[in-house]
Amino acid sequence: MLSTSHSRTSLPVIFQDESLIVINKPAGLLVHKSPIDRHEHQYAMKMVRDQIGQWVYPVHRLDKPTSGVLVFALQPEIARELGLQFMSQSVKKRYLAVVRGFTALGGIIDHPIKETAMFKSDKKKYEEKTAKDAVSLYHQLARLEVNEPIDRYPCARYSLLAVHPLSGRQHQIRRHLKHLSHPLIGDAKYGKSIHNRFIADYFGVSRLLLHCHQMRFRHPTKREILFLEAPIDDDFRRILQVGSWETGTHLNSILT
Structure with missing residues (x-):
């Protein structure tokens, strides 16, 4: 067993038993130590280890700016x-995403993805x-129109989506939504900076608006199906509560 000295911040636990622990990862936190973020000394793997006083082993990852399960x-x-x-892609995942523009009510994004290099020295190898x-599958949960001119349009439009990735490629949801011409809000790499700035100024929300909301898989020892859900954080909640979203009952279930 490790020392049980706790870090200053405890991460919210969704589920824990003798086999696994599931947390609600905050946006902006690395899953594990990374050579591309050498200046970061806090990461979820270390924080959970210190929090429960034993080694933990990551089985999947979320991008640093993505929150959730x-x-x-x-x-x-x-x-x-x-x-x-x-x-084997038997794990079922549901993400919440706020994107630019009004999307279709639902659809399938079938678009191959090439892995990209973390370092310039590896760029040629990855290009080959x-x-x-x-x-990825998606369906629209709600949409928002803000009566403010942006870019070349007289008003700003956004959609709240539920996205179900059927594969697990690098930055899959972020790259698929860019391919759909509905990039994620707050995405510095694949998004539209003018919309990122607008949302930051108008709503005070500057994070990537992508959240792993639900996950379903078979428990590794008990063999029962586990259904896990991570509540959205205050920033994500703010944009859904403050904006006048056109919606049915979907939004209420997310906010409660």
Whole structure:
């Protein structure tokens, strides 16, 4: 066992038993130590380890700016079993996303994705790789029109989506929504800076508006189906509460 000295911030636990622990990862927190963020000394794996006083093993990842359901195994063999579930695409995931413009009510994004290099020195090697199949499903939960001119349009329009990735490629949802011409709000890499700035100024929300809201998979030892849900944070909640969204009952279930 490790020392049980706790970090100053405890991460919210969604589920915990003798096999795994599931947290609601905040936006802006790394899952584990990364060579591309050497200046970061706080990351979820270390914080959870210190919080519960034992080693934890990541079985999947969320991008640093993405929040939501994050699963850690408590033993290496559990990590391997859960890893197989993620690799076989049997884990069901539902993300919430706020994007630019009014989307269709729903659809399938079938667009292959090529892995990108983390470092310039590896760029040529990755350019030679072939793109891999990637599929995401989405449906529109609500839409918002703000009577403020932006870019070349007389008003600003946004959609709240539920996105279900059927594969697990690098930055899949972010890249798929860009491909759809409805990029995520707050996405510095794939988004539209003019909309990111507008949302930051108008709503006071500057984070990436992508949240892993729900996850479903088979428990590695008990074999029952686990359904996990992570509440949205205050920033995500603010844009959904302050804006006059056109919606049915979908939004109420997210906010309660």
